[in-house]
Amino acid sequence: MQSSVREIRTRLLFLLLRAFVIVLFLSFLFFTFIIGYFLTSSSTPVPFPFVSTLEGYYLAGGSWDGVEEVFDSLHGLNSTSALLLDKDQRIILDRRFDSSSVTTIGEHYEIQHKDVVFSLEVRDELVGYLVISPYSVSQRFGIARAIIFPVGIISFLLAIFLVIVSVLLIRRFVNPLADVIYAADKVANGKLNTRIATEGPQDLRRLSDSFNEMASALERNDRERRDLLADIAHELRTPLSVIRGRLEGIVDGIYSADGSQVSLALEQTYLLERLVDDLRLLTLAETRQLHFEKKSVDLAELAQHTIEMFSAEAQEKNISLVLEKGSGAYTVELDPQRMEQVIGNLIGNSLRYIPDGSKIWLTLEETSDAVKLFVNDNGPGVAEDELPFLFDRFWRKDKSRARSAGGTGLGLAIAKQLIEAQGGTIEARNLSAGGLQVVIRLKKIIERN
Numbered sequence: 001m002q003s004s005v006r007e008i009r010t011r012l013l014f015l016l017l018r019a020f021v022i023v024l025f026l027s028f029l030f031f032t033f034i035i036g037y038f039l040t041s042s043s044t045p046v047p048f049p050f051v052s053t054l055e056g057y058y059l060a061g062g063s064w065d066g067v068e069e070v071f072d073s074l075h076g077l078n079s080t081s082a083l084l085l086d087k088d089q090r091i092i093l094d095r096r097f098d099s100s101s102v103t104t105i106g107e108h109y110e111i112q113h114k115d116v117v118f119s120l121e122v123r124d125e126l127v128g129y130l131v132i133s134p135y136s137v138s139q140r141f142g143i144a145r146a147i148i149f150p151v152g153i154i155s156f157l158l159a160i161f162l163v164i165v166s167v168l169l170i171r172r173f174v175n176p177l178a179d180v181i182y183a184a185d186k187v188a189n190g191k192l193n194t195r196i197a198t199e200g201p202q203d204l205r206r207l208s209d210s211f212n213e214m215a216s217a218l219e220r221n222d223r224e225r226r227d228l229l230a231d232i233a234h235e236l237r238t239p240l241s242v243i244r245g246r247l248e249g250i251v252d253g254i255y256s257a258d259g260s261q262v263s264l265a266l267e268q269t270y271l272l273e274r275l276v277d278d279l280r281l282l283t284l285a286e287t288r289q290l291h292f293e294k295k296s297v298d299l300a301e302l303a304q305h306t307i308e309m310f311s312a313e314a315q316e317k318n319i320s321l322v323l324e325k326g327s328g329a330y331t332v333e334l335d336p337q338r339m340e341q342v343i344g345n346l347i348g349n350s351l352r353y354i355p356d357g358s359k360i361w362l363t364l365e366e367t368s369d370a371v372k373l374f375v376n377d378n379g380p381g382v383a384e385d386e387l388p389f390l391f392d393r394f395w396r397k398d399k400s401r402a403r404s405a406g407g408t409g410l411g412l413a414i415a416k417q418l419i420e421a422q423g424g425t426i427e428a429r430n431l432s433a434g435g436l437q438v439v440i441r442l443k444k445i446i447e448r449n
Contacts, residue, residue, distance in 0.1 A: 054128075064084070081132070092105065118132075173204065242265070297333070299339075309344065310344070321360045323364075328364070354380070374440075378433070423442075424441055
């Protein structure tokens with residue numbers, strides 16, 4: 001079922017928000033794990049530098065007198081729950097968070113199993129102990145609250161930032177992407193005239209342009225396919241109708257079953273055969289599945305040989321058919337049989353459409369990298385607005401001409417495909433003095449010493 005643009009945008013928006021929520025949730029889990037580890041851990045960071053500082057103080061003074069100033073000046077240790085004991089484990093300095101230093105100094109302290117104890121030695125003689133007490137549960141929760149509050153503030157600001165980013169992404173990415181998805185669904189359902197506006201970042205604009213080009217190509221191909229089927233049905237109808245009419249007339253006794261009636265039906269079968277063969281050849285050429293046996297060919301000799309095959313028909317219509325060439329080298333690499341078919345189609349097309357007593361002349365021209373073959377006639381030519389369609393399937397200058405006299409209508413389309421498949425080009429234009437000129441350009445074989 002095809003979704004609307006609003007539904008697609010909503011789905012994409014929820015997908016984007018879900019990604020943001022997952023990121024926030026993972027961040028929350030990370031901070032929760034860190035805080036939980038801190039609350040449940042019984043260990044306390046080990047202040048190794050503090051030990052050497054206190055030992056140095058005792059070595060310099062010979063006692064612990066005045067150690068409070070040094071102890072409080074040590075950054076990090078002054079915020080740690082710690083005790084300084086002499087060598088007999090009497091309290092010299094009490095910096096525990098849950099006791100009073102007035103009542104504990106001088107008292108004997110029993111070291112607990114959870115305490116972290118560092119022996120203080122001067123010249124290999126024990127002079128005291130530094131005891132680091134683990135944080136209590138209430139202290140840990142207090143620190144946790146101090147951590148959670150800024151984390152909460154940061155999360156709130158991050159959420160606002162993500163909302164702003166989401167709005168911008170909706171306008172820049174979600175909306176254009178939703179339009180592409182919606183348009184793709186419409187094209188998939190057969191609405192090939194669907195187009196989308198080009199907007200958003202460069203990549204999305206390129207995506208929109210590519211989609212529009214694809215849709216245009218699909219629409220054009222579909223239209224050409226429909227036209228081709230309609231043309232084929234039209235072209236097949238006439239000969240089939242003639243064959244059916246003759247055969248039914250013979251069966252019903254309207255026509256006698258003599259050679260003349262059978263010959264008329266047989267001519268239509270030949271026309272059908274030509275049409276089917278031309279369609280097959282055109283299809284193979286368009287799909288580049290037609291095999292070419294390329295070889296070095298003198299185009300002048302090939303053109304002259306083709307002219308000789310049409311000389312009898314030209315003489316019958318009193319049409320001059322000649323080849324005009326210079327002394328250049330007109331050697332090209334191509335399939336001679338296919339090229340002969342192209343030249344034959346062009347000459348045959350001119351013979352059908354120019355009046356009796358006209359002229360058809362072929363000329364050759366050599367350039368530095370190509371050989372050009374011009375097929376000219378002095379007939380009525382083709383209207384300028386019809387020239388772009390000259391090489392289309394089933395195109396005819398005279399739409400009223402009968403198919404038996406006008407050929408299959410595929411000759412020029414086949415010529416175009418055969419030339420382009422061999423790396424050449426073909427185009428048509430009207431001559432200034434009247435008549436039509438078809439120009440074939442083929443790559444020249446450059447001989448190297």
